[in-house]
Amino acid sequence: MTPDAIIECVPNFSEGTHPDIVRHIVSAMQVDGVRLLDYSLDPDHNRSVVTIAGPPAQVMEAAVLAAGKAAQLIDLTQQTGVHPRIGAADVIPFVPVSGLSLAEAAMLARQAGLQIWRRFGVPVYFYGAAAARPDRVQLEDVRRGQFEGLREAALKDAARRPDVGGPELHETAGASVVGARSFLIAYNIYLDERAEITQARAIARDIRASSGGMQGVKAIGVLANGRAQVSMNITDFHLTPMPKIHSTVAELARRHGTSLGEGELIGLIPAAAYDAEARWIKEIPSFDPEQKIIENRLNNPMAWPS
Incomplete structure:
Protein backbone atom coordinates (compact mmCIF):
# COMPACT_ATOMS: atom_id res chain seq x y z
CA MET A 1 0.00 0.00 0.00
CA THR A 2 1.49 3.35 -1.04
CA PRO A 3 1.36 6.45 1.21
CA ASP A 4 -1.03 8.18 -1.21
CA ALA A 5 -3.35 5.17 -1.68
CA ILE A 6 -6.99 5.88 -2.48
CA ILE A 7 -9.86 3.52 -1.74
CA GLU A 8 -13.54 3.86 -2.59
CA CYS A 9 -16.37 2.66 -0.36
CA VAL A 10 -19.95 2.30 -1.61
CA PRO A 11 -22.19 1.51 1.37
CA ASN A 12 -25.84 0.64 0.67
CA PHE A 13 -28.43 1.49 3.32
CA SER A 14 -31.93 0.09 3.68
CA GLU A 15 -33.62 3.48 3.57
CA GLY A 16 -34.82 5.33 0.50
CA THR A 17 -37.99 7.11 1.56
CA HIS A 18 -36.80 9.49 4.30
CA PRO A 19 -34.21 12.00 3.01
CA ASP A 20 -33.54 13.33 6.52
CA ILE A 21 -32.45 9.90 7.75
CA VAL A 22 -30.12 9.42 4.79
CA ARG A 23 -28.70 12.91 5.25
CA HIS A 24 -27.88 12.13 8.89
CA ILE A 25 -26.14 8.92 7.85
CA VAL A 26 -24.13 10.67 5.17
CA SER A 27 -23.19 13.47 7.59
CA ALA A 28 -21.82 10.86 9.99
CA MET A 29 -19.29 9.88 7.33
CA GLN A 30 -17.56 13.26 7.33
CA VAL A 31 -14.00 12.36 8.31
CA ASP A 32 -10.93 14.46 7.45
CA GLY A 33 -9.54 13.42 4.09
CA VAL A 34 -12.67 11.58 2.96
CA ARG A 35 -14.41 12.92 -0.15
CA LEU A 36 -18.13 12.55 -0.79
CA LEU A 37 -18.55 11.57 -4.43
CA ASP A 38 -22.21 10.66 -4.74
CA TYR A 39 -25.35 9.67 -2.89
CA SER A 40 -28.86 8.87 -4.01
CA LEU A 41 -32.17 7.59 -2.69
CA ASP A 42 -34.46 5.11 -4.42
CA PRO A 43 -37.96 5.07 -2.85
CA ASP A 44 -39.17 1.98 -4.73
CA HIS A 45 -36.16 -0.10 -3.77
CA ASN A 46 -36.25 1.67 -0.36
CA ARG A 47 -32.50 1.96 -0.56
CA SER A 48 -29.79 4.57 -0.67
CA VAL A 49 -26.27 4.29 -2.04
CA VAL A 50 -23.37 6.49 -0.98
CA THR A 51 -19.93 6.71 -2.60
CA ILE A 52 -16.93 8.03 -0.70
CA ALA A 53 -13.20 7.88 -1.40
CA GLY A 54 -9.94 8.84 0.24
CA PRO A 55 -7.07 7.41 2.30
CA PRO A 56 -7.82 3.85 3.48
CA ALA A 57 -7.81 4.41 7.25
CA GLN A 58 -10.07 7.46 7.04
CA VAL A 59 -12.49 5.82 4.61
CA MET A 60 -12.72 2.79 6.88
CA GLU A 61 -13.56 5.02 9.84
CA ALA A 62 -16.22 6.84 7.82
CA ALA A 63 -17.83 3.54 6.83
CA VAL A 64 -17.87 2.28 10.41
CA LEU A 65 -19.45 5.51 11.66
CA ALA A 66 -22.11 5.28 8.94
CA ALA A 67 -22.96 1.72 9.96
CA GLY A 68 -23.43 2.88 13.53
CA LYS A 69 -25.65 5.79 12.53
CA ALA A 70 -27.74 3.52 10.26
CA ALA A 71 -28.22 1.06 13.13
CA GLN A 72 -29.48 3.94 15.25
CA LEU A 73 -31.90 5.34 12.66
CA ILE A 74 -33.19 2.38 10.60
CA ASP A 75 -35.53 -0.28 11.95
CA LEU A 76 -35.71 -3.27 9.63
CA THR A 77 -38.78 -4.62 11.38
CA GLN A 78 -40.62 -1.60 9.91
CA GLN A 79 -38.79 -1.49 6.55
CA THR A 80 -39.99 -2.94 3.25
CA GLY A 81 -38.82 -2.53 -0.34
CA VAL A 82 -38.22 -4.50 -3.50
CA HIS A 83 -34.46 -4.76 -2.95
CA PRO A 84 -33.13 -7.73 -0.93
CA ARG A 85 -31.55 -6.72 2.42
CA ILE A 86 -30.37 -8.13 5.73
CA GLY A 87 -29.14 -4.98 7.44
CA ALA A 88 -29.69 -1.28 8.07
CA ALA A 89 -26.19 -0.73 6.68
CA ASP A 90 -26.79 -3.62 4.31
CA VAL A 91 -23.65 -3.88 2.19
CA ILE A 92 -20.32 -2.10 2.70
CA PRO A 93 -17.89 -2.84 -0.14
CA PHE A 94 -14.36 -1.45 -0.32
CA VAL A 95 -12.97 -0.90 -3.82
CA PRO A 96 -9.28 -0.19 -4.51
CA VAL A 97 -8.79 2.89 -6.71
CA SER A 98 -5.03 3.46 -6.66
CA GLY A 99 -1.99 2.53 -4.59
CA LEU A 100 -3.39 -0.63 -3.00
CA SER A 101 -4.40 -4.12 -4.03
CA LEU A 102 -7.69 -5.96 -3.74
CA ALA A 103 -6.10 -8.12 -1.03
CA GLU A 104 -5.23 -4.98 0.97
CA ALA A 105 -8.79 -3.71 0.50
CA ALA A 106 -10.00 -7.07 1.87
CA MET A 107 -7.85 -6.62 4.98
CA LEU A 108 -9.41 -3.19 5.46
CA ALA A 109 -12.88 -4.70 5.14
CA ARG A 110 -12.07 -7.25 7.83
CA GLN A 111 -10.93 -4.46 10.17
CA ALA A 112 -14.08 -2.45 9.45
CA GLY A 113 -16.32 -5.43 10.18
CA LEU A 114 -14.67 -6.03 13.52
CA GLN A 115 -15.11 -2.37 14.48
CA ILE A 116 -18.80 -2.37 13.48
CA TRP A 117 -19.42 -5.28 15.83
CA ARG A 118 -17.29 -3.97 18.69
CA ARG A 119 -18.68 -0.42 18.65
CA PHE A 120 -22.29 -0.92 17.68
CA GLY A 121 -23.19 -4.56 18.32
CA VAL A 122 -24.12 -5.21 14.69
CA PRO A 123 -22.88 -8.63 13.54
CA VAL A 124 -21.02 -8.86 10.24
CA TYR A 125 -20.70 -11.25 7.33
CA PHE A 126 -17.70 -10.95 5.01
CA TYR A 127 -18.08 -11.36 1.24
CA GLY A 128 -16.20 -10.93 -2.01
CA ALA A 129 -12.43 -10.83 -1.68
CA ALA A 130 -12.85 -10.50 2.11
CA ALA A 131 -14.97 -13.66 2.43
CA ALA A 132 -13.88 -15.97 5.25
CA ARG A 133 -15.65 -18.95 3.66
CA PRO A 134 -16.11 -20.02 0.03
CA ASP A 135 -19.89 -20.14 0.38
CA ARG A 136 -19.95 -16.43 1.25
CA VAL A 137 -18.07 -15.01 -1.72
CA GLN A 138 -21.31 -14.16 -3.51
CA LEU A 139 -23.46 -11.49 -1.89
CA GLU A 140 -26.71 -13.18 -2.84
CA ASP A 141 -25.69 -16.32 -0.95
CA VAL A 142 -25.09 -14.32 2.23
CA ARG A 143 -28.38 -12.44 1.86
CA ARG A 144 -30.50 -15.52 1.17
CA GLY A 145 -33.75 -15.32 3.12
CA GLN A 146 -33.29 -11.60 3.77
CA PHE A 147 -33.49 -10.13 7.26
CA GLU A 148 -36.61 -12.03 8.28
CA GLY A 149 -35.34 -15.42 7.13
CA LEU A 150 -31.75 -14.98 8.23
CA ARG A 151 -32.85 -13.81 11.68
CA GLU A 152 -34.31 -17.28 12.26
CA ALA A 153 -31.73 -19.29 10.29
CA ALA A 154 -28.74 -17.82 12.16
CA LEU A 155 -30.11 -19.18 15.44
CA LYS A 156 -30.88 -22.66 14.10
CA ASP A 157 -28.12 -23.31 11.58
CA ALA A 158 -24.44 -22.79 12.45
CA ALA A 159 -23.66 -22.42 8.75
CA ARG A 160 -25.72 -19.22 8.61
CA ARG A 161 -24.20 -17.50 11.63
CA PRO A 162 -22.29 -14.22 11.18
CA ASP A 163 -18.52 -14.20 10.78
CA VAL A 164 -18.20 -11.60 13.54
CA GLY A 165 -20.66 -11.32 16.42
CA GLY A 166 -23.97 -13.06 16.80
CA PRO A 167 -25.23 -15.69 16.51
CA GLU A 168 -28.37 -13.58 16.74
CA LEU A 169 -28.77 -10.59 14.44
CA HIS A 170 -29.21 -7.09 15.82
CA GLU A 171 -32.87 -6.76 16.79
CA THR A 172 -33.62 -3.83 14.48
CA ALA A 173 -30.44 -3.29 12.42
CA GLY A 174 -29.91 -6.89 11.30
CA ALA A 175 -26.39 -7.57 10.08
CA SER A 176 -23.97 -5.86 7.71
CA VAL A 177 -22.22 -7.55 4.81
CA VAL A 178 -18.73 -6.08 4.51
CA GLY A 179 -16.34 -6.94 1.72
CA ALA A 180 -13.89 -5.96 -0.97
CA ARG A 181 -14.41 -6.08 -4.70
CA SER A 182 -13.41 -4.53 -7.99
CA PHE A 183 -15.51 -1.80 -9.60
CA LEU A 184 -19.18 -2.71 -9.88
Whole structure:
Protein backbone atom coordinates (compact mmCIF):
# COMPACT_ATOMS: atom_id res chain seq x y z
CA MET A 1 0.00 0.00 0.00
CA THR A 2 1.49 3.35 -1.04
CA PRO A 3 1.36 6.45 1.21
CA ASP A 4 -1.03 8.18 -1.21
CA ALA A 5 -3.35 5.17 -1.68
CA ILE A 6 -6.99 5.88 -2.48
CA ILE A 7 -9.86 3.52 -1.74
CA GLU A 8 -13.54 3.86 -2.59
CA CYS A 9 -16.37 2.66 -0.36
CA VAL A 10 -19.95 2.30 -1.61
CA PRO A 11 -22.19 1.51 1.37
CA ASN A 12 -25.84 0.64 0.67
CA PHE A 13 -28.43 1.49 3.32
CA SER A 14 -31.93 0.09 3.68
CA GLU A 15 -33.62 3.48 3.57
CA GLY A 16 -34.82 5.33 0.50
CA THR A 17 -37.99 7.11 1.56
CA HIS A 18 -36.80 9.49 4.30
CA PRO A 19 -34.21 12.00 3.01
CA ASP A 20 -33.54 13.33 6.52
CA ILE A 21 -32.45 9.90 7.75
CA VAL A 22 -30.12 9.42 4.79
CA ARG A 23 -28.70 12.91 5.25
CA HIS A 24 -27.88 12.13 8.89
CA ILE A 25 -26.14 8.92 7.85
CA VAL A 26 -24.13 10.67 5.17
CA SER A 27 -23.19 13.47 7.59
CA ALA A 28 -21.82 10.86 9.99
CA MET A 29 -19.29 9.88 7.33
CA GLN A 30 -17.56 13.26 7.33
CA VAL A 31 -14.00 12.36 8.31
CA ASP A 32 -10.93 14.46 7.45
CA GLY A 33 -9.54 13.42 4.09
CA VAL A 34 -12.67 11.58 2.96
CA ARG A 35 -14.41 12.92 -0.15
CA LEU A 36 -18.13 12.55 -0.79
CA LEU A 37 -18.55 11.57 -4.43
CA ASP A 38 -22.21 10.66 -4.74
CA TYR A 39 -25.35 9.67 -2.89
CA SER A 40 -28.86 8.87 -4.01
CA LEU A 41 -32.17 7.59 -2.69
CA ASP A 42 -34.46 5.11 -4.42
CA PRO A 43 -37.96 5.07 -2.85
CA ASP A 44 -39.17 1.98 -4.73
CA HIS A 45 -36.16 -0.10 -3.77
CA ASN A 46 -36.25 1.67 -0.36
CA ARG A 47 -32.50 1.96 -0.56
CA SER A 48 -29.79 4.57 -0.67
CA VAL A 49 -26.27 4.29 -2.04
CA VAL A 50 -23.37 6.49 -0.98
CA THR A 51 -19.93 6.71 -2.60
CA ILE A 52 -16.93 8.03 -0.70
CA ALA A 53 -13.20 7.88 -1.40
CA GLY A 54 -9.94 8.84 0.24
CA PRO A 55 -7.07 7.41 2.30
CA PRO A 56 -7.82 3.85 3.48
CA ALA A 57 -7.81 4.41 7.25
CA GLN A 58 -10.07 7.46 7.04
CA VAL A 59 -12.49 5.82 4.61
CA MET A 60 -12.72 2.79 6.88
CA GLU A 61 -13.56 5.02 9.84
CA ALA A 62 -16.22 6.84 7.82
CA ALA A 63 -17.83 3.54 6.83
CA VAL A 64 -17.87 2.28 10.41
CA LEU A 65 -19.45 5.51 11.66
CA ALA A 66 -22.11 5.28 8.94
CA ALA A 67 -22.96 1.72 9.96
CA GLY A 68 -23.43 2.88 13.53
CA LYS A 69 -25.65 5.79 12.53
CA ALA A 70 -27.74 3.52 10.26
CA ALA A 71 -28.22 1.06 13.13
CA GLN A 72 -29.48 3.94 15.25
CA LEU A 73 -31.90 5.34 12.66
CA ILE A 74 -33.19 2.38 10.60
CA ASP A 75 -35.53 -0.28 11.95
CA LEU A 76 -35.71 -3.27 9.63
CA THR A 77 -38.78 -4.62 11.38
CA GLN A 78 -40.62 -1.60 9.91
CA GLN A 79 -38.79 -1.49 6.55
CA THR A 80 -39.99 -2.94 3.25
CA GLY A 81 -38.82 -2.53 -0.34
CA VAL A 82 -38.22 -4.50 -3.50
CA HIS A 83 -34.46 -4.76 -2.95
CA PRO A 84 -33.13 -7.73 -0.93
CA ARG A 85 -31.55 -6.72 2.42
CA ILE A 86 -30.37 -8.13 5.73
CA GLY A 87 -29.14 -4.98 7.44
CA ALA A 88 -29.69 -1.28 8.07
CA ALA A 89 -26.19 -0.73 6.68
CA ASP A 90 -26.79 -3.62 4.31
CA VAL A 91 -23.65 -3.88 2.19
CA ILE A 92 -20.32 -2.10 2.70
CA PRO A 93 -17.89 -2.84 -0.14
CA PHE A 94 -14.36 -1.45 -0.32
CA VAL A 95 -12.97 -0.90 -3.82
CA PRO A 96 -9.28 -0.19 -4.51
CA VAL A 97 -8.79 2.89 -6.71
CA SER A 98 -5.03 3.46 -6.66
CA GLY A 99 -1.99 2.53 -4.59
CA LEU A 100 -3.39 -0.63 -3.00
CA SER A 101 -4.40 -4.12 -4.03
CA LEU A 102 -7.69 -5.96 -3.74
CA ALA A 103 -6.10 -8.12 -1.03
CA GLU A 104 -5.23 -4.98 0.97
CA ALA A 105 -8.79 -3.71 0.50
CA ALA A 106 -10.00 -7.07 1.87
CA MET A 107 -7.85 -6.62 4.98
CA LEU A 108 -9.41 -3.19 5.46
CA ALA A 109 -12.88 -4.70 5.14
CA ARG A 110 -12.07 -7.25 7.83
CA GLN A 111 -10.93 -4.46 10.17
CA ALA A 112 -14.08 -2.45 9.45
CA GLY A 113 -16.32 -5.43 10.18
CA LEU A 114 -14.67 -6.03 13.52
CA GLN A 115 -15.11 -2.37 14.48
CA ILE A 116 -18.80 -2.37 13.48
CA TRP A 117 -19.42 -5.28 15.83
CA ARG A 118 -17.29 -3.97 18.69
CA ARG A 119 -18.68 -0.42 18.65
CA PHE A 120 -22.29 -0.92 17.68
CA GLY A 121 -23.19 -4.56 18.32
CA VAL A 122 -24.12 -5.21 14.69
CA PRO A 123 -22.88 -8.63 13.54
CA VAL A 124 -21.02 -8.86 10.24
CA TYR A 125 -20.70 -11.25 7.33
CA PHE A 126 -17.70 -10.95 5.01
CA TYR A 127 -18.08 -11.36 1.24
CA GLY A 128 -16.20 -10.93 -2.01
CA ALA A 129 -12.43 -10.83 -1.68
CA ALA A 130 -12.85 -10.50 2.11
CA ALA A 131 -14.97 -13.66 2.43
CA ALA A 132 -13.88 -15.97 5.25
CA ARG A 133 -15.65 -18.95 3.66
CA PRO A 134 -16.11 -20.02 0.03
CA ASP A 135 -19.89 -20.14 0.38
CA ARG A 136 -19.95 -16.43 1.25
CA VAL A 137 -18.07 -15.01 -1.72
CA GLN A 138 -21.31 -14.16 -3.51
CA LEU A 139 -23.46 -11.49 -1.89
CA GLU A 140 -26.71 -13.18 -2.84
CA ASP A 141 -25.69 -16.32 -0.95
CA VAL A 142 -25.09 -14.32 2.23
CA ARG A 143 -28.38 -12.44 1.86
CA ARG A 144 -30.50 -15.52 1.17
CA GLY A 145 -33.75 -15.32 3.12
CA GLN A 146 -33.29 -11.60 3.77
CA PHE A 147 -33.49 -10.13 7.26
CA GLU A 148 -36.61 -12.03 8.28
CA GLY A 149 -35.34 -15.42 7.13
CA LEU A 150 -31.75 -14.98 8.23
CA ARG A 151 -32.85 -13.81 11.68
CA GLU A 152 -34.31 -17.28 12.26
CA ALA A 153 -31.73 -19.29 10.29
CA ALA A 154 -28.74 -17.82 12.16
CA LEU A 155 -30.11 -19.18 15.44
CA LYS A 156 -30.88 -22.66 14.10
CA ASP A 157 -28.12 -23.31 11.58
CA ALA A 158 -24.44 -22.79 12.45
CA ALA A 159 -23.66 -22.42 8.75
CA ARG A 160 -25.72 -19.22 8.61
CA ARG A 161 -24.20 -17.50 11.63
CA PRO A 162 -22.29 -14.22 11.18
CA ASP A 163 -18.52 -14.20 10.78
CA VAL A 164 -18.20 -11.60 13.54
CA GLY A 165 -20.66 -11.32 16.42
CA GLY A 166 -23.97 -13.06 16.80
CA PRO A 167 -25.23 -15.69 16.51
CA GLU A 168 -28.37 -13.58 16.74
CA LEU A 169 -28.77 -10.59 14.44
CA HIS A 170 -29.21 -7.09 15.82
CA GLU A 171 -32.87 -6.76 16.79
CA THR A 172 -33.62 -3.83 14.48
CA ALA A 173 -30.44 -3.29 12.42
CA GLY A 174 -29.91 -6.89 11.30
CA ALA A 175 -26.39 -7.57 10.08
CA SER A 176 -23.97 -5.86 7.71
CA VAL A 177 -22.22 -7.55 4.81
CA VAL A 178 -18.73 -6.08 4.51
CA GLY A 179 -16.34 -6.94 1.72
CA ALA A 180 -13.89 -5.96 -0.97
CA ARG A 181 -14.41 -6.08 -4.70
CA SER A 182 -13.41 -4.53 -7.99
CA PHE A 183 -15.51 -1.80 -9.60
CA LEU A 184 -19.18 -2.71 -9.88
CA ILE A 185 -21.61 -0.89 -12.15
CA ALA A 186 -25.19 -0.74 -10.85
CA TYR A 187 -27.24 -0.33 -14.01
CA ASN A 188 -31.00 -0.60 -14.43
CA ILE A 189 -33.13 -0.56 -17.56
CA TYR A 190 -36.83 0.24 -17.55
CA LEU A 191 -38.97 -1.62 -20.04
CA ASP A 192 -41.76 -0.14 -22.13
CA GLU A 193 -44.50 1.35 -19.95
CA ARG A 194 -46.88 -1.44 -20.93
CA ALA A 195 -44.46 -4.22 -19.95
CA GLU A 196 -45.25 -6.62 -17.11
CA ILE A 197 -42.91 -7.63 -14.30
CA THR A 198 -42.99 -11.19 -15.65
CA GLN A 199 -41.22 -9.94 -18.79
CA ALA A 200 -38.57 -8.17 -16.70
CA ARG A 201 -38.02 -11.32 -14.66
CA ALA A 202 -37.70 -13.45 -17.77
CA ILE A 203 -35.10 -11.09 -19.26
CA ALA A 204 -33.19 -10.99 -15.98
CA ARG A 205 -33.18 -14.79 -15.83
CA ASP A 206 -31.86 -15.02 -19.38
CA ILE A 207 -29.05 -12.49 -18.88
CA ARG A 208 -27.65 -13.27 -15.43
CA ALA A 209 -24.55 -15.41 -15.12
CA SER A 210 -26.05 -17.75 -12.50
CA SER A 211 -28.67 -18.86 -15.06
CA GLY A 212 -26.12 -19.40 -17.81
CA GLY A 213 -26.31 -15.88 -19.23
CA MET A 214 -23.55 -13.27 -19.43
CA GLN A 215 -20.42 -13.50 -17.32
CA GLY A 216 -20.15 -10.90 -14.56
CA VAL A 217 -23.84 -9.97 -14.72
CA LYS A 218 -26.30 -10.24 -11.83
CA ALA A 219 -29.89 -9.34 -12.61
CA ILE A 220 -33.39 -9.37 -11.19
CA GLY A 221 -36.71 -8.19 -12.54
CA VAL A 222 -38.57 -5.71 -10.32
CA LEU A 223 -41.31 -3.11 -10.32
CA ALA A 224 -39.83 0.36 -9.81
CA ASN A 225 -41.83 3.58 -10.04
CA GLY A 226 -44.75 1.44 -11.13
CA ARG A 227 -42.86 0.07 -14.13
CA ALA A 228 -41.11 -3.18 -15.00
CA GLN A 229 -37.35 -2.88 -14.68
CA VAL A 230 -34.33 -5.10 -15.22
CA SER A 231 -32.04 -4.28 -12.29
CA MET A 232 -28.42 -5.31 -12.82
CA ASN A 233 -25.05 -5.36 -11.10
CA ILE A 234 -22.17 -5.63 -13.55
CA THR A 235 -19.25 -7.11 -11.63
CA ASP A 236 -16.76 -7.18 -14.51
CA PHE A 237 -17.33 -4.65 -17.29
CA HIS A 238 -14.02 -5.64 -18.91
CA LEU A 239 -15.19 -9.23 -19.30
CA THR A 240 -18.65 -8.22 -20.50
CA PRO A 241 -18.70 -4.65 -21.87
CA MET A 242 -21.65 -2.40 -21.16
CA PRO A 243 -22.68 -1.95 -24.84
CA LYS A 244 -22.93 -5.73 -25.19
CA ILE A 245 -25.12 -5.94 -22.09
CA HIS A 246 -27.41 -3.21 -23.41
CA SER A 247 -27.78 -4.79 -26.85
CA THR A 248 -28.44 -8.21 -25.34
CA VAL A 249 -31.16 -6.86 -23.05
CA ALA A 250 -32.70 -5.06 -26.04
CA GLU A 251 -32.76 -8.29 -28.05
CA LEU A 252 -34.20 -10.27 -25.13
CA ALA A 253 -36.86 -7.60 -24.63
CA ARG A 254 -37.85 -7.97 -28.28
CA ARG A 255 -38.09 -11.76 -27.90
CA HIS A 256 -40.27 -11.36 -24.83
CA GLY A 257 -42.63 -8.99 -26.61
CA THR A 258 -41.52 -5.64 -25.24
CA SER A 259 -38.90 -2.92 -25.74
CA LEU A 260 -36.50 -0.82 -23.71
CA GLY A 261 -37.24 2.47 -22.01
CA GLU A 262 -34.67 4.69 -20.31
CA GLY A 263 -31.63 3.52 -18.40
CA GLU A 264 -30.64 4.33 -14.83
CA LEU A 265 -27.20 4.40 -13.24
CA ILE A 266 -26.83 4.07 -9.46
CA GLY A 267 -23.60 5.56 -8.20
CA LEU A 268 -20.52 6.11 -10.35
CA ILE A 269 -18.65 4.39 -13.16
CA PRO A 270 -14.92 4.31 -13.94
CA ALA A 271 -13.68 6.26 -16.95
CA ALA A 272 -12.75 3.00 -18.69
CA ALA A 273 -16.46 2.09 -18.92
CA TYR A 274 -17.50 5.43 -20.44
CA ASP A 275 -18.14 6.12 -24.11
CA ALA A 276 -20.07 9.29 -24.88
CA GLU A 277 -21.42 7.75 -28.09
CA ALA A 278 -22.57 4.50 -26.53
CA ARG A 279 -26.30 3.91 -26.72
CA TRP A 280 -26.52 2.76 -23.10
CA ILE A 281 -25.07 6.11 -21.99
CA LYS A 282 -27.34 8.14 -24.28
CA GLU A 283 -30.43 6.41 -22.86
CA ILE A 284 -29.65 7.53 -19.28
CA PRO A 285 -31.49 10.85 -18.81
CA SER A 286 -29.26 13.82 -17.94
CA PHE A 287 -26.07 11.77 -17.70
CA ASP A 288 -23.25 14.14 -16.72
CA PRO A 289 -19.73 12.68 -17.00
CA GLU A 290 -18.41 15.27 -14.56
CA GLN A 291 -20.81 14.00 -11.94
CA LYS A 292 -20.94 10.28 -12.73
CA ILE A 293 -17.35 9.27 -13.59
CA ILE A 294 -15.31 8.53 -10.49
CA GLU A 295 -12.04 9.97 -11.77
CA ASN A 296 -13.77 13.29 -12.50
CA ARG A 297 -15.66 13.27 -9.21
CA LEU A 298 -12.49 12.76 -7.16
CA ASN A 299 -11.30 16.15 -8.36
CA ASN A 300 -14.66 17.81 -7.70
CA PRO A 301 -16.35 16.12 -4.69
CA MET A 302 -19.75 17.02 -3.30
CA ALA A 303 -20.20 19.21 -0.26
CA TRP A 304 -21.09 17.26 2.87
CA PRO A 305 -24.71 17.73 3.94
CA SER A 306 -25.21 19.74 7.12
